[in-house]
Amino acid sequence: MKFRSTRETEPKFVLSAEAIKEGLAPDGGLYLPEEIPTVSLDYITGLAALPYSDRAAEILSLFLTDYDKALILEDCRDAYSEARFPGGAAPIHSLDSEGIEVLELWHGPTSAFKDMALQIMPKLLSRSLTMTGETRKALILVATSGDTGKAALEGYRDVPGTGILVFYPVDGVSKVQKLQMQTQEGDNVAVCAIRGNFDDAQNGVKQIFADSAVAEQLNTKGVFLSSANSINFGRLAPQIVYYISAYADMVKAGSIKAGEEINICVPTGNFGNIFAAYIAKEMGLPVGKLICASNSNNILTDFIETGVYDRNRKFHTTISPSMDILISSNLERLLSLICGPKATAEYMASLKNDGKYSVTEDELAEIKKVFCGYYCSEDETAAIIKETFDKNGYLIDTHTAVGLGCAKKYMKDSGDTKKLLLASTASPYKFSQDVLASLGLEVPADGLDALTALSEATGTTIPTPLASLRGKTVRFDMTVDRSEMTETVLANN
Numbered sequence: 001m002k003f004r005s006t007r008e009t010e011p012k013f014v015l016s017a018e019a020i021k022e023g024l025a026p027d028g029g030l031y032l033p034e035e036i037p038t039v040s041l042d043y044i045t046g047l048a049a050l051p052y053s054d055r056a057a058e059i060l061s062l063f064l065t066d067y068d069k070a071l072i073l074e075d076c077r078d079a080y081s082e083a084r085f086p087g088g089a090a091p092i093h094s095l096d097s098e099g100i101e102v103l104e105l106w107h108g109p110t111s112a113f114k115d116m117a118l119q120i121m122p123k124l125l126s127r128s129l130t131m132t133g134e135t136r137k138a139l140i141l142v143a144t145s146g147d148t149g150k151a152a153l154e155g156y157r158d159v160p161g162t163g164i165l166v167f168y169p170v171d172g173v174s175k176v177q178k179l180q181m182q183t184q185e186g187d188n189v190a191v192c193a194i195r196g197n198f199d200d201a202q203n204g205v206k207q208i209f210a211d212s213a214v215a216e217q218l219n220t221k222g223v224f225l226s227s228a229n230s231i232n233f234g235r236l237a238p239q240i241v242y243y244i245s246a247y248a249d250m251v252k253a254g255s256i257k258a259g260e261e262i263n264i265c266v267p268t269g270n271f272g273n274i275f276a277a278y279i280a281k282e283m284g285l286p287v288g289k290l291i292c293a294s295n296s297n298n299i300l301t302d303f304i305e306t307g308v309y310d311r312n313r314k315f316h317t318t319i320s321p322s323m324d325i326l327i328s329s330n331l332e333r334l335l336s337l338i339c340g341p342k343a344t345a346e347y348m349a350s351l352k353n354d355g356k357y358s359v360t361e362d363e364l365a366e367i368k369k370v371f372c373g374y375y376c377s378e379d380e381t382a383a384i385i386k387e388t389f390d391k392n393g394y395l396i397d398t399h400t401a402v403g404l405g406c407a408k409k410y411m412k413d414s415g416d417t418k419k420l421l422l423a424s425t426a427s428p429y430k431f432s433q434d435v436l437a438s439l440g441l442e443v444p445a446d447g448l449d450a451l452t453a454l455s456e457a458t459g460t461t462i463p464t465p466l467a468s469l470r471g472k473t474v475r476f477d478m479t480v481d482r483s484e485m486t487e488t489v490l491a492n493n
């Protein structure tokens with residue numbers, strides 16, 4: 001299996017190890033497999049007999065054909081072990097009365113779904129260094145608004161051949177998120193706050209990536225920069241696994257018959273998670289519609305409705321902050337598959353220059369065959385959390401609530417009665433304060449007190465990685481100006 005850029009009309013192919021090591025294609029496009037492998041229904045239902053780690057190895061090896069399958073299996077067994085995902089990696093909670101199955105993707109070390117990819121991707125990157133004859137160390141540079149930074153730190157800690165440095169806006173993350181990062185363990189990790197907002201952190205990191213003098217200096221020390229961003233195919237591939245795995249589990253549990261179509265709803269930011277579901281469908285998973293759920297930053301809802309992607313709009317800060325995004329990078333992959341690389345390159349140029357682009361009517365019709373877009377307001381999101389807890393005794397986080405709200409809107413509008421699989425992307429404890437407020441309860445000002453309050457009010461258990469924060473030692477409390485970021489990178493190596 002070889003990979004091409006989303007923008008190349010005369011593609012130059014690379015192997016998956018290179019695609020994972022490079023992250024972005026040289027022309028600025030994203031890597032896509034030259035063709036999407038297909039699997040049979042028997043293959044899918046047969047996965048039910050395997051533990052999650054082995055299902056992951058099976059599916060990953062369809063894409064990463066240049067990797068040794070035995071090593072992929074070894075890495076998956078470590079990444080998705082009971083120690084890292086107590087109780088299983090991707091369990092399903094049935095909301096029977098609603099016809100909805102909730103796929104809980106947040107049982108990993110940082111209580112958000114990004115662990116599903118970031119527990120395995122660093123191992124794949126580490127192997128890719130050996131496979132491509134790379135002798136330098138990969139320094140992973142991350143700017144984070146909260147979830148990605150911690151998940152990347154946990155994933156890369158002590159992975160051979162790598163180091164990681166995370167920048168976060170000093171007042172731009174929650175107290176729990178800050179503590180999660182400041183107390184990070186591992187010998188190859190570093191965390192630094194910057195005075196500024198997330199955009200400052202992100203722009204600073206982008207500038208460092210583009211600075212050839214920095215690259216040169218790092219090179220003399222035997223280091224090169226790499227990214228843990230969701231545009232890397234190494235992050236996408238592990239996300240395909242859990243949709244196929246969930247289908248196998250649903251057949252095994254008898255909630256659907258083998259071959260029966262399901263719909264999938266995904267709370268969406270960068271379009272990575274829902275694009276993984278699209279690939280699963282293209283591989284042969286029986287899927288009807290993909291429902292793209294947004295918060296008030298509803299640029300994708302508008303795009304799927306009108307075919308116009310227009311980022312010239314107000315940015316809303318919401319209670320589902322991991323979906324507060326106006327440029328959904330992974331949409332480029334869908335465009336490339338549906339509109340072709342030439343049109344994709346044009347659309348991306350127009351997005352860069354004018355902040356918008358429009359697909360043709362035919363292209364939009366193709367997109368609408370599979371995708372539906374809905375969004376939830378802040379009030380609707382809060383109401384869904386309360387309603388779901390009151391009616392079903394089931395506690396969900398703010399991002400999952402956006403998904404559930406959109407799923408219900410879709411079911412009501414369309415009358416579509418197919419079983420719906422909802423991707424649940426974070427533990428409610430990761431956003432305790434907003435979840436408490438949504439339930440109409442008193443909200444402690446302290447983030448850790450909010451964990452306890454939520455547990456006492458709902459009779460649910462705080463996930464161990466969050467509960468253990470109280471006793472942890474702060475290792476990284478450095479704060480620098482944006483202008484000092486480059487020095488920080490060089491000083492850390």
Ligand SMILES: *Cc1c(COP(=O)(O)O)cnc(C)c1O
Pocket residue numbers: 112113114147230267268269270271272273274322323399425426
């Ligand atoms: C990152 C994230 C999302 C959005 O996922 P994308 O792949 O960017 O669409 C949704 N919910 C949570 C909790 C996240 O951390």
